[in-house]
Amino acid sequence: MAADLGDRVASVRKRRGLSQSELSELSGISLSLIKKIEQGQRDSVRLETLRALAVALGVKTSTLQDGRGDAEWASPETLDLWGPVRRALAGHNDDLDEAPTADGVKAGYASLLPALGEHRYTEVAAGLPALLRDAAALDDSEGRALRSRILGMTGWLLVQNRQFDSAADALGRAIDEAPDRGTAVAPVNALVWSHLRQGRLAAAAELAQRWADDIEPRFSRATPIQLALWGRLWLYVANVGVRDNNPGVTEDALSLAKAAADRIGREMSYDPAPHRPYGPVTVAQIAGECAVITGRPDRVLAIAESIPAAAVPSRTAAPRLRHRLDVAYAHTQLRQYSEAIAVMQDLYATAPEWLPQQRYARDILAEVVRGRRTLTQEMRGLADAIRLEY
Structure with missing residues (x-):
């Protein structure tokens, strides 16, 4: 290779x-x-x-590229945490004492959403195996739709926690179980993100563009959720384009995504598990991500400054957290190390189980370490918390 x-x-x-x-x-x-x-x-x-x-x-x-990408895989501690979930996905479950019901599965699913929305992975990982076991036992059309939703949530979590092979299995099954293409596109979005997180640019672009073309809505009749799912795919195309040194693709994709967001007119949640927003703020955040990749830190900070706090529906939504990492990186590029650390400390306080799963966070802190002669106690503590290697 x-x-x-x-x-x-x-x-x-x-x-x-x-x-x-x-x-x-x-x-x-x-x-x-x-x-x-x-x-x-x-x-x-x-x-x-x-x-x-x-x-x-x-x-x-x-x-x-040689086709393999550059994935960072889960740490041993993370693998241990999610081991019961992977075993449940493989069908290694205890026998059921009684037959599960759709209402019971819905209630179990709803009970996990608050922890999921705040990236409390230890809590979610503890509750998910039983939910996967019960969902697997439902065999009617409602049960299959529920199973698709739960498998999609599981796949997203496994991507977030860098277990890409198990995530691909869960997301593929979620797509197969989906009752319609509108339902299937949510796990498709997660699968595109998985390819992108692994650096597999061609695979991410092909999947995103194929599904974007397939579900392209009629703007005069499309629902906000249809527009959001379609626009999110184009944001992934933009993500791929900027990393692939293909600015024309990036600009076109951002334009299409912005058209969908402008049509919606506000931030909305198109998938509660996990909380995935879409709207003008999300498009602006991805534009900031593209700017940081192309070496325009001032542009990133200007975008961040232009987003009203009231327009961001959740401090713990993954796009918002990722955007804050872009802001921290922009500060490091401008040698504003104290500002970068302040952003990182706020992120750790907001989502302490999310931040250690981000290689980007370690890259940013490594830049700070290289740029400063000495480190404060807070910087050293943050380095330990996110598992920055020496």
């Missing part, structure tokens, strides 16, 4: 008439790393590194 990647980088570099030293200067990637990549000495390369090389070489990031 690494040799294939090295061959691609070397081939494009030579076609551009660049030496390794010139590519290093243009991309900002160290000469030693470029040599290791081209010699096949690296078995994995971060997506950010490939994008920097792609920009310098004038190609798409996916041109340099």
